[in-house]
Amino acid sequence: MTSADLRVHNQARLLRAVHNADQPLTRASAARLLGIGRNTAGALVGDLEAAGLLHEVPAEASGRGRPTTLLVPHPEGPVAFAADIREDSWTLARVALGGELQVLETGEHDRTPALFADIKAAVGRHETEHLAALGIAISGPIRDGHRLHISHLGWDEVDLDDHIGDGWPPTVIDNDARLAGLAEVRRGALRGMGTVMHFHIDFDIGGTLLLGGDPQRGAHHIAGEFGHMPLTGSTLECMCGVKGCWSLDVGANALVRRFGKEPGYGTGRDLAQEVLRRSETGDAEATAAVDENAAALGKGLGALANALDPEAISLSGLGIELIRLRRDLIERTCAANLMAFRRTAPPRILPGTVGDDGPLRGAAEIAFDAILTEDRLRDRL
């Protein structure tokens, strides 16, 4: 590591601080935050302004002292696009340094990889020369960061590289559950915590272990299929090829199956919502179904907490409703499956606060993770 690397390192810390901050930082507060002198902060900001990465605007005075400046995205600075691909639609958004998100366009798709061309066209309609990276969220495992196994679209192994080519911005893609967790840990309910988990409950369960604000991806980028561990003693065969998966008992598919319908991916959300509604109005069978779902959820969370010892677990999708309706049951079954000595300090179970656009926000985060690297900075400065 050389002196020049030192400068780049501190530039990156500063940019990262600006990006991660809840509200715009002032130059003086950034200096305090990083533990550097005002002179050094001035030099760093000056370089970054010259490199077109940061812009200073006068901050309104607050109390005594010479007024300082706010650090805001440079008008000529890099911009990320984020796309969220769902069963039959997609959303494209634009994200600036700091995380401000602006939806650009939404569209339908035909469930084939041709949708990437649609997204490319949409990117083209909004493209600026400052577009630096595109982050994509999609539901399903993505081996090695480009081989897509998207069961609800019937994609067995679609290679992203075959569908993006010249004219594409630098693109990163990841699983929606993992990205929803990333959004929670960077900007939501899990903010600031070191060891946490997030689960997105939709048709089944997808999840991620987040350490120090980063989602773990495993050796082949396909970690996180916690829903395909046999945690609840089911004897059914799962669509994934294994017997007894946790996902068979939790999520919309489990509710659908409980009512004698054929589970799958793509239909059943409405029925699941209806079951939740009916359980609230006292329908006995719906109540039992929701109870079973929540209990299976809690049981799995307890088992996973034994293994991974998270400080907190956040849920999104159906999980938010389940916490609202059955927090007590989830916590009780979780505790019952925690090793006895852990029960004095169980993991906190939290509804996600980022909302329905967690995957989109997570996609924005991985796009900026690709932009705010020391290597890229070295080239740009």
Next chain:
Amino acid sequence: MTSADLRVHNQARLLRAVHNADQPLTRASAARLLGIGRNTAGALVGDLEAAGLLHEVPAEASGRGRPTTLLVPHPEGPVAFAADIREDSWTLARVALGGELQVLETGEHDRTPALFADIKAAVGRHETEHLAALGIAISGPIRDGHRLHISHLGWDEVDLDDHIGDGWPPTVIDNDARLAGLAEVRRGALRGMGTVMHFHIDFDIGGTLLLGGDPQRGAHHIAGEFGHMPLTGSTLECMCGVKGCWSLDVGANALVRRFGKEPGYGTGRDLAQEVLRRSETGDAEATAAVDENAAALGKGLGALANALDPEAISLSGLGIELIRLRRDLIERTCAANLMAFRRTAPPRILPGTVGDDGPLRGAAEIAFDAILTEDRLRDRL
């Protein structure tokens, strides 16, 4: 980060490279390894020699070129002690920079926390002024790094801080399974791999997830109880307070129970070894018992691989024998519990190569992790 931090950072990189190397590095090869110039390497090594952290001895010439020096531990340099506490005995060893380990003493203990006084006395008998840290391995969860829950000793919540005091070297303690995994990833079968798991199979299963060469400890330092997830469908009650734990079907306790004896911690290893022997000579019941054990092991590994996507999984303890006797069965049951799309690239299942003193070697590693920090270096230089 300042210029002085830069120097400390590079010193730390150099020391870490020396410590991690398989064989002593030469000064020239260290410079190449770190990507620094020979002049810079000379300056760094000079400082470290002056600080009493590194020593240079002439390296025997190999081929053309001016002979260089070997980087070896400084005779006045810091030394770590490592202790491994088992059911009724302990081992104390001395470790030098580079990982060379020398057993100093072994002893029996009375299964009470008084054993820490015994260890302290043994440390005293061998103490040098250069002793910088003591690492301890013990079997059982250790909440927050000091509250011991050691079921096989009947310790429910023994606070290490109540039993070490003045005169103790800086002490770090961790779970033996985690430390065995650490030894494998730093110096054994898992060396150099990014996402791996290790399981130590003894009476039951302890394990650890290792990322980038570091074992994950969770929010309360009690991650890794993979054996207490319900992965195999058992309906029995586990001593941990939960029903259906994986550990009920894998390890010496499971073999003991299979033969109608009372499982526990402390007795049963002999019986387990006998069952393994008998299975090798064709005893039908022993064969069935070993089959069940291996199949349950493979099933759990498959489930965990779905969730965490390790590149490889190493085993120690009984696991080594199980791989030797039933590799095929373990791999088949693992594959059957892998999601179908993963089966083309299953995790490699490897016998640990560090051997029986994995916990001791891991304890040495955490002791040196405590020594080779930038903060400590800053103070010493």
Next chain:
DNA sequence: TTGTTATGTTCTTAGCAAGAACAAAAAGTT
């Protein structure tokens, strides 16, 4: 004996952050 090769050493140089001293811009205080 004379290259050839790899490494060590010395000296210069460009760059970095820290610190001190001072300037500037606001809000209180008298």
Next chain:
DNA sequence: AACTTTTTGTTCTTGCTAAGAACATAACAA
């Protein structure tokens, strides 16, 4: 209205870092 206090920005100097060039050294090879 003048002065003080507080906070921040700016300038300049200083000590430190690693890199690079040039040269020295110690082995081997022809």
